[in-house]
Amino acid sequence: MSWIREGELSLLERLSANILKAGPMPKHVAFIMDGNRRYAQKKHVERQEGHTQGFDKLAETLRWCLNLDIHEVTVYAFSIENFKRSKEEVDGLMELAKEKFLRLLDEQENLEKHGVCIRVLGDLTLLPIDLQRVIAKAVMATRSHNKCFLNVCFAYTSRHEIANAVKEMAWGVEQGLIKSGDVSEALLNQCLYTSSSPNPDLLIRTSGEVRLSDFLLWQTSHSCLVFQSVLWPEYSFWNLCEAILQYQQNYRSLQKAQDIHREGQKVQQLEADRSHVSDLLQHRGNGKPMDARARQTALINYAENREERVQRFLGALQHKRDTFFEHLTSPTAVA
Numbered sequence: 001m002s003w004i005r006e007g008e009l010s011l012l013e014r015l016s017a018n019i020l021k022a023g024p025m026p027k028h029v030a031f032i033m034d035g036n037r038r039y040a041q042k043k044h045v046e047r048q049e050g051h052t053q054g055f056d057k058l059a060e061t062l063r064w065c066l067n068l069d070i071h072e073v074t075v076y077a078f079s080i081e082n083f084k085r086s087k088e089e090v091d092g093l094m095e096l097a098k099e100k101f102l103r104l105l106d107e108q109e110n111l112e113k114h115g116v117c118i119r120v121l122g123d124l125t126l127l128p129i130d131l132q133r134v135i136a137k138a139v140m141a142t143r144s145h146n147k148c149f150l151n152v153c154f155a156y157t158s159r160h161e162i163a164n165a166v167k168e169m170a171w172g173v174e175q176g177l178i179k180s181g182d183v184s185e186a187l188l189n190q191c192l193y194t195s196s197s198p199n200p201d202l203l204i205r206t207s208g209e210v211r212l213s214d215f216l217l218w219q220t221s222h223s224c225l226v227f228q229s230v231l232w233p234e235y236s237f238w239n240l241c242e243a244i245l246q247y248q249q250n251y252r253s254l255q256k257a258q259d260i261h262r263e264g265q266k267v268q269q270l271e272a273d274r275s276h277v278s279d280l281l282q283h284r285g286n287g288k289p290m291d292a293r294a295r296q297t298a299l300i301n302y303a304e305n306r307e308e309r310v311q312r313f314l315g316a317l318q319h320k321r322d323t324f325f326e327h328l329t330s331p332t333a334v335a
């Protein structure tokens, strides 16, 4: 089964999609694809078959999303906690992932046609080295595509991601790229694996479980959360429409909450800059009070310098990440 399933929606599906699209649509949808093992049990098939059908469902869901003009999808495919499952199951999941990412490399033409960029988010160093290499190749192969984005969270948990972002900022301070005073909510956000994506508008969890299981905790604080009882391999176009309807019903309050948060962030940054400038002036000043215009100029200069430091740091961080992928795909690294 390929990554993107070809094919159009049925007439009824098309009609419903058009009605939905008359309302506000989520641009970015995240899925906790849960319930593969319960599905296997229900259908009396092997557990691995449940996981395989779970992947097939992802390909189908992506097609629905594209038809609904949803151009960014983030999925929880394997959590760091999932390493605690039996060796047999973990090995099976690693094999499945390897098979699918290898398949992706064969499908480059199709992915290019649809402009699909596939990113893998998580701590890849926790994975077997052969899988790391295949993932790196797949990511490099589609990274220039920019019509739609599929983010696969693999060896991922949100707490691990946040802790990693904090470590990256500490590294930036250590290297002298940023100052400790540059650390902020906005900077942490830019150090997450998800830094290239807007926050999800809608997060869907299947299988009836009503928890986030350490998925995108930072990114979904103002997203619409929808919990559905259907098991992931049985997910249907109509289930997706139902979740989007819930998003539409809550659209106004979601927008309001996001606006308040955005405004709050701006105020936070301005206050932090003001306080740093006051400290600087106090240290440097010769006792004379400064007029309002001079203060304003000092504030603008400080903000510009901070932005320059931050951009240099983020550039260095990106370089570190690119080097990790390039090293994995270099001919000398291939076993």
Ligand code: IPE
Binding pocket: 033, 034, 035, 036, 037, 038, 039, 054, 077, 078, 079, 082, 093, 207
């Ligand atoms: C989700 O389905 C897939 C992974 C976690 C890899 P599960 O494997 O958690 O299946 P259930 O929830 O036990 O049915």
Ligand code: IPE
Binding pocket: 032, 033, 034, 035, 076, 077, 078, 079, 081, 082, 209, 211, 213
């Ligand atoms: C969350 O599902 C992880 C994925 C879907 C990959 P789990 O089935 O692992 O989560 P818990 O253990 O029920 O919280």
Ligand code: MG
Binding pocket: 034, 035, 036
């Ligand atoms: Mg589960």
